[in-house]
Amino acid sequence: xxxxxxxxxxxxxxxxxxxxxxxxxxxxxxxxxxxxxxxxxxxxxxxxxxxxxxxxxxxxxxxxxxxxxxxxxxxxxxxxxxxxxxxxxxxxxxxxxxxxxxxxxxxxxxxxxxxxxxxxxx
Numbered sequence: 001x002x003x004x005x006x007x008x009x010x011x012x013x014x015x016x017x018x019x020x021x022x023x024x025x026x027x028x029x030x031x032x033x034x035x036x037x038x039x040x041x042x043x044x045x046x047x048x049x050x051x052x053x054x055x056x057x058x059x060x061x062x063x064x065x066x067x068x069x070x071x072x073x074x075x076x077x078x079x080x081x082x083x084x085x086x087x088x089x090x091x092x093x094x095x096x097x098x099x100x101x102x103x104x105x106x107x108x109x110x111x112x113x114x115x116x117x118x119x120x121x122x
Contacts, residue, residue: 002026002111004096009116012086016120020081022096022113033102034072034079035109038092038118045095049081050102059102064090086120093117 008020020036035050049070050059058070069082079096094116099109 002032002098004098004111004113006094006096006113006116009094009118011119011121014087014120014122016086017082017084018086018118020083020094020096020116020118022079022081024077024079024098032098032111033100034070035097035099035102035104036070036079036081036094037097037106038090038094039115040089040092043092045106047104047106048094050104051079052102057102059104061104083118086118088120088122091118091120 003025004022006020006022008018012018033050033052036048037045038048039045047061048064049068051070051072055072067085072079096113097109098111
């Protein structure tokens with residue numbers, strides 16, 4: 001059993017940066033791959049980034065590649081999403097997830113946080 005809590009969202013201007021955090025409790029954090037998804041109003045939840053259990057592999061959706069960086073600190077049971085050069089189209093609720101593999105498929109993840117709002121103004 002894993003519980004996930006996101007933090008770090010907020011309101012920023014285009015071009016600014018934010019770092020999201022997702023703290024995990026319960027089962028050993030390193031047992032799980034981690035991912036970030038996001039959902040904008042009226043849109044489906046979409047994959048953003050994923051990281052393997054020990055951080056050796058990372059994956060990104062094309063729209064954030066080069067701007068966002070996913071990382072993890074297993075000693076702190078925390079995964080991060082560093083978001084640079086933010087754009088208005090990045091506005092969404094961001095969710096962290098944990099599962100057996102770092103895939104872009106929502107149904108492959110077993111645990112989800114409640115989300116944190118990121119709003120990017122133009």
